[in-house]
Amino acid sequence: MAKELKELTPRSVSYSQWYQDLVIKADLAENSAVRGCMVIKPYGYAIWEKMQRQLDQMFKDTGHVNAYFPLFIPKSFLSREADHVEGFAKECAVVTHYRLKTNPEGGVVVDPAARLEEELIVRPTSETIIWNTYKNWIQSYRDLPILCNQWANVVRWEMRTRLFLRTAEFLWQEGHTAHATREEAIEEAQKMINVYARFAEEYMAVPVIKGVKSASERFAGAVDTYTIEALMQDGKALQSGTSHFLGQNFAKAFDVTFVNKEGVRELVWATSWGVSTRLMGALIMSHSDDNGLVLPPHLAPYQVVIVPIYKSDEQLAQINEKAGNIVEKLKAMGISVKYDNADNKKPGWKFSEYELKGVPVRLAMGARDLENNTIEVARRDTLTKETVSCDNIELYVRDLLEEIQANIYKKALDYRNSQIKEVNSYDEFKQRIDEGGFFAAHWDGTPETEALIKEETKATIRCIPLEGYKESGKCIVTGKPSAGRVLIARAY
RNA sequence: CGGGGUGUAGCGCAGUUGGCAGCGCGCCACGUUCGGGACGUGGAGGCCGGAAGUUCGAGUCUUCUCACCCCGACCA
Structure with a gap:
């Protein structure tokens, strides 16, 4: 009965069922009480946080700063840019009232007296509210460029949803920049698609193809949309990040101008760029197998897990001490490690569990190892095991993590190239x-x-x-x- | 919005011609176990999605409703 307990549908049977099973079984996310909206569970959120932290650093390294703009957008804003409203109108959540009242028959009802003068749209993306704001920030060429990013949630009322890949509400970052020249804005849009590609390849270990979208696939309101495209194991493509050169479209719509060095008034040039929790889907589908998740070491919440195997409290105490030592050494090298000596689960259960959760390296220490000063090292990407000396184990693990990172990238790259x-x-x-x-x-x-x-x-x-x-x-x-x-x- | 399906214990499900609401996992207690998802014994856990109807009697039949899931058209 052992392996059936995972209840993971094999990829060969149904790839989409496998994906869904995996997201649930690996404790990444689940469907919520709200249609189309997911609960991101702690383990899944930990991966997202690692993505966020790295991306945020990369944005800051390229000169950007974070800010925050409102969740609600006045309805009239959305209609200022014709293509933009056309692109998003069909999938917007609209706030029409601001108050409930108690219902004589029980519960609460919307108070009809509390109707909003102008409806508010829950942001599907923030170009409009941001450019309405930028209007007040920009007068002179000296105010440019503006290089802002925000981490936020957005809502797009999708008809059909799938955990991480398409949800009605999702988390993302959206960069919105304002520039004095066309060339500078184009350079910015290209710079950011390169940042995304580097992040995908170096951290997610997902190879991507950088390109430009055709007119009909372009972002609503953009002049050019740059994209990174990844290929999933079932041969379907996944758009994993986009960066848009918006031209002067939003500057025109919101009347955002500046006075240049020659004293001439000009329209501002714009970009916007974003990646979302959809990246989680790309990560899951690129590397994982029928045994569960396979996480790249650079994004795994736990890079290493240590499982003690013992028959007595005395033995456990010895292992605790020795493993504790290794934990300290690994942590000192910046490696995230979990020592799981919980005694309510057996080693076999833990092995299976951490495999399902994609922990890159598993160390197991038992009586035999105590005697021989060894430890068993199992790698998730190849599912191979070997017994090595405890001496300098931290260096061995550090190198192994990099090897795993490189290996899963190469595997994904070879597959992608073959396709x-x-x-x-x-x-x-x-x-x-x-x-x-x-x-x-x-x-x-x-x-x-x-x-x-x-x-x-x-x-x-x-x-x-x-x-x-x-x-x-x-x-x-x-x-x-x-x-x-x-x-x-x-x-x- | 079309097509298909499912709502019964925390989770996964069974429930025959209408007749005491069950099984597996999980949970709690105790003991034995522990190198790939252990086992024994005992225990707790339910408005059978909701409403109305038929009936002596409804998880089961009828009608109406609500919710969710899957497959399509639309999308990061």
């Missing part, structure tokens, strides 16, 4: 789309062709890659000239 397929005809593309993966193909650049591909294959142009694929050719659908290949895939 990029060049296709040169629409027939070939249609035949192979069910295989999954990225298809590198020529496209004539028109929305009509893009819409046709989506209609007929449910695949979308994920991005026009920033690097590589620049040779010219002929569109696989229309045969018209194309300047370079784009990546097409089915996506989450």
